[in-house]
Amino acid sequence: MAFDPQKFSPHGGVSRETLGAFEAYEATLVKWQKAVNLVGASTLGEVWHRHFLDSAQLAPLIPTRPDGAPTVILDIGSGGGFPGLVLAVLAATGALGASALAVHLVEANARKCAFLKEVARITGAQAVIHRARVENLPPFPVDVVMARGFARLPRLLTLASGFLQQPDCRPVGLFLKGRGVDEELTEARKQWNMRVEHIVSVTDPDGVVLRLKDIVLG
Template sequence: MNRRDVENFLANEVGVSRETLERLDLFEQLLGRWNRAINLVGPSTLDSIWERHFADSAQLWLLRPEVITSWLDLGSGGGFPGLVIAAIAAELNPTLQVTLVESDSRKCAFLLAAAREMSVNATVLNKRIESIPAGPHEVISARALAPLSKLLDMTERFAPFSPRLLFPKGANALSELTEARKSWNIDARLMPSRVDPRGQILEISRFSRVQHA
């Protein structure tokens, strides 16, 4: 998938116009400038950022609930998937509140600057995930953050609000799910990534900790 393929995917399947592509162009420029001082993404991926990062993040938009007002992105790092989701929402769902959680203050500075320059509706929280209070979010996402069992530990307090968890994973997704089910009751499905032939997206609709006798 090259940049033209990504643009076609965004236009035809996600449904965005040139306005969103221009926001992503700006995002790419900002990443290139800030990445010289802060390790936001691997330098080797900058030349393929549309395929490796933008499309990989944008495919999560297709898995959102029909009605959505709040999206929580954990460990946002360089803005994936959170800022890409916010860029899409700016055109397709302007009232959607995207919250980006990142403990690294330098990365938060980047996220704040990028959100402002891209004119997207995103809140950046410079906090550790465990300090974020529980609340209603229709989607909680995390990309390349932690194994599934750890992600469920992080999000357990949100379970009563029935969020949809969207976790892009690699080739070990099934083994992570199998391992997590030793401690968790999980309603989940695994879907192949549209971008990475080795990748999968783990979508969890309900989860609860196994109660051992």
């Protein structure tokens, strides 16, 4: 699928600055892919659709804070920066309007962390990069927990439980999932209570975005 700026931006079009930032992101991804396995090799020719647009579709689903502070996002297993770094680039280049994000990227692989830092540098994206496993990262208050292709939902919720179960903090979960999502939900509900919304993916007819609220172990 060819890149369509009208589909890419959640607000119906992107600026030249935003396009330039993502062109630099794509070039860096292609360069680093030769040494670091960032994405599936078969998707390199579809970066705008399979990775950028797939990540950007989460933007309209991110809640704003009533106090006007930046929405704090935790992206688990960031890898090539999907979805968290894409959202940080959109925010940095004004594509999200007045919405402000504080993006935290969690990635255990040192070389992937180096890639994330390089893309953030060349695009001007503001992101805190944590070289760690999420289960070993001391929890801090977040508004959204997100992940793409990191783990099945039951394991994902368990690994992120320190962030999901903080006092006075009930983050929304935004998880990009495939056709096995119903089985994952059934398994996860054996340990977790949550409100679930299925949102059809704009990039994959078999894909969904799971929006989870009031996630409680129990």
